[in-house]
Amino acid sequence: MGFQGDFPSDTPQPCGSPLNPRGPDPLGTAARRAALRLLDAVLRRGEALEAALPAATRAIPGGPDRGLAHAIAAEALRRIPDLDALIDSATKQRLPDDAKARFALRIALVQVLALGTPPHAAISTVLPLVDGGPRKLVHGVFGTLMRGGATLPQVPTLPPATEERWRAAWGEAMIEAAARAIAAPPPLDLTLADGDVAVPEGETLLPGHLRLHDADHVPDMRGYADGGWWVQDIAASLPARLLGEGLGTVLDLCAAPGGKTLQLAAAGWQVTAVDSSQSRLARLRDNLKRNALDANVVRADVLEWQPAAPTDAVLVDAPCSATGIFRRHPDVLHRVRPAVIAGMAEVQRRILARAADWVKPGGALVYATCSLEREEGEDQAETFLAGDSRFALEPAAMPFGTTERGWLRTLPDMLADQGGCDGFFVAKFRRAL
Template sequence: MVDARPPRRPAGKPRPAPGGPEPLGTAARRAALRLLDAVLRRGEPLESALAHATRALPGGPDRGLAHAIVAETLRRLPDLDALIDSATRQKLPDDAKARSALRIALVQALALGTPPHAAIATVLPLVDGGPRKLVHGVFGTLMRGAATLPEVPTLPAAVAERWRHNWGNEAAAAAARAIAAPPPIDLSYADPARVLPDAVSLAPAHARVAAGSEVAALPGFAAGEWWVQDLAASIPARLIGRGPGSALDLCAAPGGKTLQLAAAGWRVTAVELSESRAARLRENRDRTGLSFDIAIADVLEWSPEAPAQAVLVDAPCSATGIFRRHPDVLHRAHGGIVAEMATLQSRILARAADWVAPGGTLVYATCSLEPEEGEAQIERFLRDRPDFHIRAPRPGELPDGIVAEPEGWVRTLPGTLEPVGGCDGFFVARVERASA
């Protein structure tokens, strides 16, 4: 047991600086520390914070290492903290630099296969003085005690409680199992006939490849035959079906659903608020050769020139459903964010409904596991708009193993398709406007 209280230094005395050159790889760990701080203390998304946190690194491999360290730390944060707390007499503050340094060292040694001596040697330069001695002591105590991490990670307490309440114990347990390792990669194809013959396929125009596959090296990437898109994320456009006709894809980036609609024969206008995110739309359009228009606009201020036969509302949300690929959401998406997103979704949905032509289709979707952003949202919409009604999926419209709820909408949960690699958490509802 190590005393977590650092020794006091006389006032004004400078912190001692470690001598000698830093061990190779320290820069990547320093970037990882900045990245972890951006997520946990400032609430920034992991992917958004990555460029700034790794700006001083010389190349892609070091940036990839920093990302991998932090992603694995976020998958296993409660268990890492439990180990740290078991080895200190006084609990370290959650935002203490020593705690973050220990998280980074321990996750490397216990989950990423880094030799313990390298894991601690590249982390110690990130702290100095008393905290440095503390980090070294706690790490050594845990390594001598043969510390391990559980095979199934522990969900953050607030998340586990919320999901158990909303979806039951088994869904929460499945969520914990789902974060133990990165999920497989799903591909959506423009032409179903071009799907990789040796890949798992759970729906038309779908292929599933192993986690960690080098995407750009897969057959058909350069030719633009497919794009990366989780199977659950492909459901909204599947429920719109094939064109011809005009379609709006609102809040469209990165563009997977836009590409699906264009490949299905719709004349698509993709509306996206963020210029930087719209760049992804353009990149995907150029690579695939599919045709669609892009409008850089706020859907709360923008209006189409004419109603559309199909409107897809891929609403901004807490994104808790994509926790398998983005474990930072487990630590960022609290109740306040869910409430804020639900308010925004209601405004977007109410506005988009007026853009659906009589007899046309509106599909509302969120990659969220929170009922406030899904079931409650569409129930309120149907009460407010009696000119719309649910149109449940027909046989063959949904991927194998996914079924609609009795109400006619689709909800994927942790545990859905688990034996074949799972899928993201999504809510999707298709509603149809009455004919004039």
Template sequence: MNRAPNRPRRPSGQEPDAPGVPARRAALKLLDAVLRRGLALEQALDSAAQGLAPNDRGLAHAIAAEALRRLPDLDALIDSATQRDLPEDAKPRFALRIALVQALSLGTPGHAAISTVLPLVDGGPRKLVHGVFGTLLRQGATLPEPPTLPDPVALRWHAAWGDQMIEDAERAIAVPPPLDLTLRDPGRAPDLPGTSLFPGHLRLDEKASVTGIEGYAEGDWWVQDLAASIPARLIGRGNGTALDLCAAPGGKTLQLAAAGWAVTAVDLSESRLARLHENLERTGLTARVVAADLLTWQPPAPADAVLLDAPCSATGIFRRHPDVLHRVRPSLINEMAELQSRLLARAAEWVKPGGTLVFSTCSLEPREGEAQLERFLAKHSGFEIAPIADDELPRGVSPRDDGTLRLLPGALAEAGGLDGFFIARLRRS
């Protein structure tokens, strides 16, 4: 009988993975994809977790994400228990990171944490992993609270924002962020346990499967961090035309449509726009959706309002995506800043006289925020800042003296925090 040519085969005599091992094997692949190949955690998940049951897929993601939150402290423990530092990309180091983060942060019993990791390494390295893990647990090793930021990130952010920001960022990275909902109709809040920090918003008290939350099927709300909802809020209600540029996955498009705008949503990624189509159908809202490159696309006419939530390093969402702390380098920040500059210049052409342009990035890098705006205004005398007012923002959040908004990790920390953002509203003369 001929065997299908692409069917994977195990080496002769190799036993199938024991229960629990496939999830740890996937976690190792995820860490390798982020730390060695520079991929985003979510981008690598489908490949790393291929064939896994949903529970194992979720466990692999949770292990990898927690290891990335605590990577400097995990590595410091490992180095304290080895005669020679292991190479950064050595498989024993990866295996120890996975075993230790389970035992010291995720509550996995030590014997389960190590027994499900040892099959990932062979020969002498297996003995090394077992020995280092056992030594650290016998010594009563713990991980510090809050976690430590990677040195390159801490140095860069300290230079921009100072000591307090570093302390706030370390506290923010300690736990995954809460789940925020934006309501389709602010006057009809769902009967769910949570806290409203702003009209049309609900922060849930407990995490849950999104599709199982009351009101999901009816399209009463969509998931959107409160910070990410502010740019569209600053455009306000209207009955004119609006462009949502770099629109996917679509939360801002839904906001604008719900506020009465005739929206055209444009994004380069057709796969990410699929989610926008699904949410439009679920909520009963309407928008024209276009898959196109903004550097070559042209709207049929200028719009009353343009929202550019520009591609960026995404360092402001490190609470949700801790991989950005390890894969974002200054070269990427510079590359994104140059792209933003080009997109912002094009977006400016598409604003009607007297119209509004909102520029935002979910970045904590000044080059992608304050410096970007300064550069734009120096070249576009027809635009000026339309200052953001206190009553347009959640209580406890204030605009800066120049009328723009900079959200740092300490914002609303006592209420669960916010993602990092830079937001500016401009008016065309």
């Protein structure tokens, strides 16, 4: 099921063209059309926002317009329930969820109410996306809301299905914290290879960590070209921290884009990093080179590949729903449903079962996901322990996230006064001798 009507042509048409009798599209329309395609990819087809970006912006020649399209779509995804509430308040009959007029209004409204775009620029670049009656409807609804002084709430509303799922798992305080977390851009965290590197000014929350609250373009930052630090959310740094200083060989499974690989290499481990994505592995190799660190990089599917011999430690940064990184990737709030979570949990179970056989007696197995779903964290760990008597849980101790059960669980309400953190689950298992 698609939009009601086809997309207008990506190519501006001359005045009098049957495709565009009103004249050429206003400057900036292409970026709004790309934002429309991005929203359609996420909300209707369930695609990840970043994965949909190349196809949605293929007709845009310049980088700034591509960035604008991404910014509009991402901000709309943070605020869909509140944008829709405004739209519904100004229509006699509710527009279907897949109506192009609804998508166009979301794009126009979020620009004015969240991104600071002047109303005339927002509506003039959106109207070419719709034709006929829907065009008049979009213009009328937008005008009504502007004249009425429409605003968005300071704290966005979570999508109902996500809110219900997370409330059942974590309670009301987590819901409130999650909503606040998407209201503003998250800070930028850096992991430091050692203490003797050039870094920007920031706040230290853990040893070897730096948090920037007002970050510049990363490649322009102090010390970037010299290496010694890389971008990594503080929660994402926890799995490798549990392995500590290098004591031998380690497998970093599902390793790209490589933050944990860099941590392990910097800590003295002999690292083999395995991932199936060629493009993400290219980024990993670039980061290794920039930071003067070594690792054996292998492109392979971990469900088909196996090492030549058991290893001292295995870190499984398992593929997951990624709901824990919703601050930076708001598309997960809308496209991740129970079927997706169940499918990812099955993949994780299979990877854990294989990885367990690759750990030497006495070695360590760390399992991690950037998910806020128990099925991909707590439930997975309990199932693994119940099914493999060779392993026992080794309690973790960190300044935040440590649970009574002995594993780590980070939530949106943690480190709130310092800018928060991503949602992660991490458990460390030790194989018996």
